[in-house]
Amino acid sequence: MGILLTLWVIFLTAKPVERFASIFAALTKAREDKVSAPDVGTIERIDYPNIVRVKLAKGAAWNSGTLYIAGVCDGEVRYTLALFRQIQGAEVIGTGLCIATADPTKTLPVGRVRASHDAELAAQFIEKLSGSPGAELVGFTVENSNIGIIRFEIASDSPLSEGDVVFASIRQQDIFYQIIDAETAEESFDQNPRGTCIIRAAQLGSYSPEKGFVKFPWVPSMNSPLFWAKKCEFLRPHLNPSEFLVGDVPSTNISVVADLNHLVEYHTAVLGVTGTGKTELALDIVREAVSRNTKVFCVDFTGEYKARLADLHPTSPTPTEDQVADLEKKLFEAETGAYGAGQEKRILKEAISSIKGEVEQQISDFLVKEDDRLAILELGEIANTKATLRLTELYLSSIMMWARRHRKARQILIVLEEAHTIIPETHGAGFDFDTQWVVSRIGQIALQGRKIWGWSSDRQPADRACE
Numbered sequence: 001m002g003i004l005l006t007l008w009v010i011f012l013t014a015k016p017v018e019r020f021a022s023i024f025a026a027l028t029k030a031r032e033d034k035v036s037a038p039d040v041g042t043i044e045r046i047d048y049p050n051i052v053r054v055k056l057a058k059g060a061a062w063n064s065g066t067l068y069i070a071g072v073c074d075g076e077v078r079y080t081l082a083l084f085r086q087i088q089g090a091e092v093i094g095t096g097l098c099i100a101t102a103d104p105t106k107t108l109p110v111g112r113v114r115a116s117h118d119a120e121l122a123a124q125f126i127e128k129l130s131g132s133p134g135a136e137l138v139g140f141t142v143e144n145s146n147i148g149i150i151r152f153e154i155a156s157d158s159p160l161s162e163g164d165v166v167f168a169s170i171r172q173q174d175i176f177y178q179i180i181d182a183e184t185a186e187e188s189f190d191q192n193p194r195g196t197c198i199i200r201a202a203q204l205g206s207y208s209p210e211k212g213f214v215k216f217p218w219v220p221s222m223n224s225p226l227f228w229a230k231k232c233e234f235l236r237p238h239l240n241p242s243e244f245l246v247g248d249v250p251s252t253n254i255s256v257v258a259d260l261n262h263l264v265e266y267h268t269a270v271l272g273v274t275g276t277g278k279t280e281l282a283l284d285i286v287r288e289a290v291s292r293n294t295k296v297f298c299v300d301f302t303g304e305y306k307a308r309l310a311d312l313h314p315t316s317p318t319p320t321e322d323q324v325a326d327l328e329k330k331l332f333e334a335e336t337g338a339y340g341a342g343q344e345k346r347i348l349k350e351a352i353s354s355i356k357g358e359v360e361q362q363i364s365d366f367l368v369k370e371d372d373r374l375a376i377l378e379l380g381e382i383a384n385t386k387a388t389l390r391l392t393e394l395y396l397s398s399i400m401m402w403a404r405r406h407r408k409a410r411q412i413l414i415v416l417e418e419a420h421t422i423i424p425e426t427h428g429a430g431f432d433f434d435t436q437w438v439v440s441r442i443g444q445i446a447l448q449g450r451k452i453w454g455w456s457s458d459r460q461p462a463d464r465a466c467e
Contacts, residue, residue: 041094043070043111051140051223052080054094054113061115062094064155065137067122068115071108076101079116081125081137084155086196095153097140097225099125126227130167131174135227138166142198147219149202150177152226158197163250165229166201168220175216176229177201178249204249209235212257244288246281258285260292264411269419282415283308290373294411295366297399298376299392301418305376314374317362319391323355328387356394363398367410 040060045053052070056062062085070080080096087093096113108114116122127133139154150168154160160179167176181200205213230251239245242261248254262268263285270278279302286305289296290312298305298314306314319327330348337344366375377395379388399412 039112039114040068041113043072043113044093046072046098047223049223050098052078052096052098052113054096056085056092056094060092062092062096065122065126066115067118067125068096068113069102069106069108070096070098070113071110072098073110075110077106077108078102079121079125080113081122083137083139084158086155097137097223099129129169129225130227131169132227132232134231136231137225138228139199139226141168141220141222141224141226143222145219147203147217149180149200150220152199152201153196154199154226155197160199160228165204165249165252165254166226167229167232168224168226170216170218170220170224173206173216175206175220176204176213177226178204207234207254209238212237242292246284258288260289260294260411260413263289264294264413279304279417282417286374286413286415287312289411289413293373294413296374296413296415297366297395298374298415299395299417300376300378301388303378305417306378309374309376312374314376315366315372316378317359317366317375317395318378319355319359324387324391327351327355327390331386331390352390352394355391356398359394360398360401363395363402367399367402367406367412 039057040062041054041056043052044055047053052072054062054070062082064082064084066082068080068082070078072078078098079100079102080098083095083097085092085094126135126137129137138158138160139152141150141152143151145151152166160166162179162182164179165176166179167174169175179199179201183198183200185196185198203215205215207213232252234252234254237243237245237255237257239257240259243257243259245255246258247256249256270281272278283305286296286298286309300306306316330344330351333344334341334348366372377392379391396414399414403409403412
């Protein structure tokens, strides 16, 4: 009776049947959950504030843009977007971006990562982060980024390339950056090296059809997500009367706008390595300026301009071959003459004065005649000589003198092809005193010319450089 009474008390108080049934149900549910959504790995490291590094299980998938849930160290379960995966020693490490807290019904042990299998929710998160439907998440910002140039990490096999445009959301604005460089780097990851690919991108700014790109005065936060702009649709720019299109930004439909007034009033450099189209852009600008009744004076050492712009019927205020040969001879004699070459220098000065009068008349005729809008000074035969610098200085000085006498009479655009040939660095170039003076004089004309012959404009941007 005592044994039966004891068993009866146990059944009433401890309820072992119910407890065994509850434990069995929990084990069954855990086993079912593991079969339906197995763990893909464990969290190896979290880079504050939102980058998670996951040591993936053997054969586990980690596809870019796929949604996962991760149990982080504070006990929360976070939605995580996969970015890329990398091999580290004998392991595979997945990098993800924590983007939101999962609903309370989802539970997961700390350090575990599991697939979400919700493609629609992943697309919603990406659209919310980027503000653009169909945007592609490509990486995240890393250390040493600044306002002008950001650095961000991507997968080594990313399809991005130089010139492509990415964007980040800063203070509810999309700020665009253009890729200018990439480099590989190695990071210590739990005593093992991990190779990374770091991209450098220059800020283009925020975009609007009215103003184009406007510089944004701040830098994206650490680990901010970066998106590829190739699927973004940009509204066509609203052009002012003095503006025209010169091309598109690579991999986008962003139109690049140039303002003729700005090109005349400010200093513009067209920069790039051989074969990138510098001359093509310069020729397009020349054609646009001529079509808008702007006088264009080109100094050409390549011999291309006259042939490529023949349909514009350019004038050629070029010195004769005899004048060039005589100037070369007198320059050489003035440089090599004995006892300071006083006599030779006087003869050189007289020769330059004679040429100067003829040059001033050529420039005056060009700037006064309404039918002549394009002049090309070809110096291909004497490139990289002192005569090149002397003659260029004479023509540019004559333009400057005419502009002083006829202030704001008309717009004059000066185009220097291979400008480094006639405005080189004087330090270490081996120039004598007279040649350094000529180079400095050309530089002075370039700096001061816009104050003399440029028209004023309602818009006042900073000086620009086209790359």
